[in-house]
Amino acid sequence: MISVRGLKKHYRVHKRPPGLKAAxxxxxxxxxxxxxxxxxxxxEIKPGERVGFLGPNGAGKTTxxxxxxxxxxxSDGEVRVDGHLxxxxxxxxxxxxxxxxxxxQQLLWDLPxxxxxxxxxxxxxxxxxxxxxxxxxxxxxxxxxDVVNKPTRQLxxxxxxxxxxxxxxxxxxxxxxxxxxxxxxxxSMQVVMRDFIRTYNEQFGATLILTSHYMDDxxxxxxxxxxxxxxxxxxxxxxDELVQRVRPEKRVAFRLSAAVPLSxxxxxxxxxxxxxxxxxxxxxxxxxxxxxxxxxQSLPVKDLTVENPPLEEVMSELFxxxxxxxxxxx
Amino acid sequence: MGRYxxxxxxxxxxxxxxxxxxxxxxxxxxxxxxxWAATAIAPLLIVYxxxxxxxxxxxxxxxxxxxxxxxxxxxxxxxxxxxxxxxAVVDHIRKGTLDxxxxxxxxxxxxxxxxxxxxxxxxxxxxxxxxxxIAFGRMGRAPSPAGxxxxxxxxxxxxxxxxxxxxLIVSTAFYVVKxxxxxxxxxxxxxxxxWPSSVFRGVLKAVFTFVIPLALMTxxxxxxxxxxxxxxxxxxxxxxxxxxxxxxRTVWLLSLRRYASAGG
Numbered sequence: 289m290i291s292v293r294g295l296k297k298h299y300r301v302h303k304r305p306p307g308l309k310a311a312x313x314x315x316x317x318x319x320x321x322x323x324x325x326x327x328x329x330x331x332e333i334k335p336g337e338r339v340g341f342l343g344p345n346g347a348g349k350t351t352x353x354x355x356x357x358x359x360x361x362x363s364d365g366e367v368r369v370d371g372h373l374x375x376x377x378x379x380x381x382x383x384x385x386x387x388x389x390x391x392x393q394q395l396l397w398d399l400p401x402x403x404x405x406x407x408x409x410x411x412x413x414x415x416x417x418x419x420x421x422x423x424x425x426x427x428x429x430x431x432x433x434d435v436v437n438k439p440t441r442q443l444x445x446x447x448x449x450x451x452x453x454x455x456x457x458x459x460x461x462x463x464x465x466x467x468x469x470x471x472x473x474x475x476s477m478q479v480v481m482r483d484f485i486r487t488y489n490e491q492f493g494a495t496l497i498l499t500s501h502y503m504d505d506x507x508x509x510x511x512x513x514x515x516x517x518x519x520x521x522x523x524x525x526x527x528d529e530l531v532q533r534v535r536p537e538k539r540v541a542f543r544l545s546a547a548v549p550l551s552x553x554x555x556x557x558x559x560x561x562x563x564x565x566x567x568x569x570x571x572x573x574x575x576x577x578x579x580x581x582x583x584x585q586s587l588p589v590k591d592l593t594v595e596n597p598p599l600e601e602v603m604s605e606l607f608x609x610x611x612x613x614x615x616x617x618x
Numbered sequence: 619m620g621r622y623x624x625x626x627x628x629x630x631x632x633x634x635x636x637x638x639x640x641x642x643x644x645x646x647x648x649x650x651x652x653x654w655a656a657t658a659i660a661p662l663l664i665v666y667x668x669x670x671x672x673x674x675x676x677x678x679x680x681x682x683x684x685x686x687x688x689x690x691x692x693x694x695x696x697x698x699x700x701x702x703x704x705x706a707v708v709d710h711i712r713k714g715t716l717d718x719x720x721x722x723x724x725x726x727x728x729x730x731x732x733x734x735x736x737x738x739x740x741x742x743x744x745x746x747x748x749x750x751x752i753a754f755g756r757m758g759r760a761p762s763p764a765g766x767x768x769x770x771x772x773x774x775x776x777x778x779x780x781x782x783x784x785x786l787i788v789s790t791a792f793y794v795v796k797x798x799x800x801x802x803x804x805x806x807x808x809x810x811x812x813w814p815s816s817v818f819r820g821v822l823k824a825v826f827t828f829v830i831p832l833a834l835m836t837x838x839x840x841x842x843x844x845x846x847x848x849x850x851x852x853x854x855x856x857x858x859x860x861x862x863x864x865x866x867r868t869v870w871l872l873s874l875r876r877y878a879s880a881g882g
Contacts, residue, residue, distance in 0.1 A: 359717050361875075382723040394718040398636055410628045411722050411729070413621060439639075 289463065289495045290333040290356065294365035297326040297351050325351040327519035328365070333497070335462075338489055340510030340527075341499040344607050348519040349499045353465050356497070357387045369463060383412060386461040390468035393452055395440045401451035402436045405458050412459035419458060426454040430484055446477035453484065464488075466498045470505055482508045503599035517607055528596075534606045535597050538576050541568045542583060543591040556583055570597070625724065626732055633735040647738035654693070655745045658686050658812055677814045683753035684843055688836040689812040691746030692776055696808070698739025700781050701801075703731045704788045708798075711791050716877070727785070727870055750843065761843045768842035771852060775859035776835040780808075782859070782866035783830070789866070792873035811836045831858055 302318045304310055326348040333339055341349040354360045355367055358374030358381065367374055372381035395404045409419040427433050430450045435443055443451065449469065466485070470478040486509060489496050500506055506513060506527070513530060515523035523530055539560065547564035556579050557569035567587075571579045576594060583589060596602075637643065666679040674682055707730045710716035719726050754760055761769070787804055791797045807830055810818075815833035818826050826832040834855050841847040 354717075357717075357721060359720060377720070379723040382721060385721070387717065387721055389717070392713065392715050392717070394715065396632065398639060399632065403632060403635065407628060407632060408722075410625055411724050413723070 289335040289337070289370055290331075290497075291368045292329060292331050292352075292356070292365070293367075295326055295329050295352065295355060295362055295367055296324065296364040297348075297355060297360060298363045299323045299325055324519045326355070326516075329516065329519075329521040331514055331521065331524055333495060335495055336489070336493040337512060338486075338496045338510045339498070340506035340513045341497060341516060342503075342506060342513050342603060343516040347516045349516055350467055352516065353387070353467055353497065353499060357385060357465050358382070359387075383459055384461055385463045385465065386456040386459070387465040388452055388456050388467065388469050390449070390471035393440075393448065395448065395451055395455055397441050398439055400437045400439055401432075401443075401455060404440075404451075404455045405436070408455055408458045414459050422460055423454065423458060426457055429487060430454055430480075446473055446480075449473060449477075449481065450484075453481070457488070460492070462492075462494055464494050464496045466496065466500075468500055469498070470500060470502055478502065478505065485509060503603060507599055515606065517611075523606070527599075530606075531596050531599070531602050532573075534602045534609070537570050537572055537597065539568055539595045539597050540571055540576065540579060540583070541566060541593045541595065542587060542589050545588040545590050548587055552587065622724075622728060625728070629732040630735060630737075633737055636734075637737040644738050644741075647736070648741045651694075651739070651742040651745050654742065655690055655749065658690055658693075659683070659749070661812070662686060674814055675816050677816065680753045680757045681840070681844055682814055683749060683756075684840040685814045685836050686812055687746050687749035687753060688776075688839050689746075690749060691743060691773075692780060692811070692835055693808070694739045694742030694746060695777055696780055696784075698736045698742070700731075700777075700784050702734035702736050704784050705801075706730055706733050707788050708791045711877075720874070720877075726874065727867070731781070731785075754843075762845050765843050765845045765847075768847055768849075768852060769839050772834070772839040772842055772855055775855040776839060778859040779831060779834060779862045782862035785866040785870055789869045789873040792877050808832070808835075814840070834858060 299322070300320050301323055302314065303321045304314045304318075329348075329352065341352065343349050351360065355362050356369060356374055358377045361375045369381065370384055372378055372384075374381060395401050396407075405419075405423055409416070409423075414422075427436060430453065432447065432450050432454065435447045436451065436454075440448060440451070453469070464485075469485070470481050473481065482505060485496065485498075488494060496509070498505065498509060511526060513523070513525070513527050514521060515530070523533075540557070543566055544564070548562070548567065550559065550562055553559045553562055553567055553569060557571040557575070559567070560570050561568040569579065580592065580594070583592070662679060662682055665673045666682070677685070707716070710719060710730070716726075719729050722729060783804065787797060787800050790800060810826065811832040815823070815826060815837040838847060838851055838855060841851075
């Protein structure tokens with residue numbers, strides 16, 4: 289469905305040292321430097337896949353997404369989306385894709401979302417009854433029946449984002465580009481959005497690429513992740529394997545009926561937390577069974593859970609590690 | 619083509635919905651339009667209040683009033699149909715929402731140009747036409763059918779030139795983010811179109827004929843209505859408007875390309 293080979297996107301920006309003198313000088317003579325936003329990445333995505341783009345700010349995630357959507361010309365390399373070269377922006381291509389940006393909105397501010405739906409229906413040339421069926425389905429799935437006829441400016445952020453999604457789906461796209469779709473939403477609204485996105489993907493077999501700062505979004509939605517750092521691909525594969533690779537450890541959390549001294553825990557593994565009611569240990573995967581067995585014998589355990597370490601931690605470790613490696617190589 | 623007509627209809631409908639939401643604008647725009655008309659006519663009255671009856675070479679007061687009528691009419695088109703949509707481009711570029719427009723399977727220039735209309739400016743169109751009636755009433759005659767036909771053609775060419783110049787100005791928004799000053803400058807230059815072009819001499823005359831063809835916008839259509847337009851002028855007007863349209867389209871497309879390969 290999507291194939292990216294050797295994609296590079298370099299920006300030419302003018303470089304200016306700080307200070308007034310330099311600012312005045314730059315009015316007449318400018319020095320330019322090339323900034324590689326994306327510097328040679330390759331990947332393939334199959335139809336119906338849900339893929340998460342991860343990376344720190346400025347890593348090149350959004351740039352990659354914009355190239356895939358045809359908004360930016362690649363500086364080098366080849367990108368194909370369902371057989372199309374995105375930058376040509378052919379009508380057939382544009383009708384297959386959609387882009388939702390959490391920080392930007394396309395809904396008409398002073399009019400109800402239903403008017404934007406109708407405008408998009410006409411622009412995408414969708415037959416009226418087909419559009420009606422689809423929009424009705426979206427309204428039901430997103431539960432926005434009572435908001436689509438209120439002016440957009442009166443809606444809450446969550447309601448507006450739901451309507452943004454609906455507006456972007458009026459033409460029934462096969463490829464969904466979601467750039468931070470849950471930014472600024474509260475936790476319960478994030479869950480609603482995630483459920484909707486997953487349901488849509490399952491029902492229509494749409495291919496989905498998501499960027500998000502909320503690791504929970506990625507964990508809940510994307511079986512496969514692509515990690516981009518400094519414009520380069522640093523990981524492509526399953527989320528679980530990524531966690532395994534970066535942190536081959538599990539977290540064992542015990543709920544305790546009585547407080548235990550730190551010394552009783554230290555022999556079992558690395559202590560992450562011990563506040564009397566709960567103790568959390570970090571334990572190598574192969575030792576989990578042994579540690580759990582020992583703990584049940586020696587500690588007043590009410591309940592226990594075994595989990596992966598939080599994704600945020602895994603990510604920050606991955607990024608700092610890749611920086612350190614690059615630093616060494618340089 | 620049929621699809622674009624349908625889209626235009628829908629965009630007009632959207633603007634109508636907006637206009638209906640702000641219905642007090644009707645009253646305010648009506649009042650503003652009358653004030654504008656008065657300020658457009660006042661300088662004429664001052665110029666012609668002297669003893670001589672032809673202060674502007676070749677134009678009696680009533681004839682000059684026809685030029686003023688065209689000025690009011692074109693200003694209404696500029697502010698009602700051209701300016702709002704293209705102002706939207708500037709906003710899109712600043713907010714980064716132009717991406718949504720570019721992802722639509724329809725021509726981006728068409729979409730932004732038709733995205734907003736200030737429908738209450740129709741009042742000003744009415745005012746402009748009323749000025750024609752007053753001017754011809756005072757002259758005691760009516761335009762000939764041929765004159766009306768020529769004037770209609772010139773209305774189209776004038777609108778096309780005005781629109782193209784606006785596109786050229788807005789295209790600069792891709793290079794410099796603040797174009798407010800440029801649009802103000804254009805508005806004040808356009809202000810000179812309230813006078814018959816024969817008031818300008820020398821360099822100004824050349825500029826207003828070839829660079830910013832103000833004569834094409836108000837003087838020629840007025841001459842057409844008055845029945846004294848050289849027919850060959852029509853050919854010039856059509857050629858000039860097509861030239862402007864082609865140039866502005868080219869610049870627009872180049873600017874979009876720049877946006878796509880630099881943006882972000």
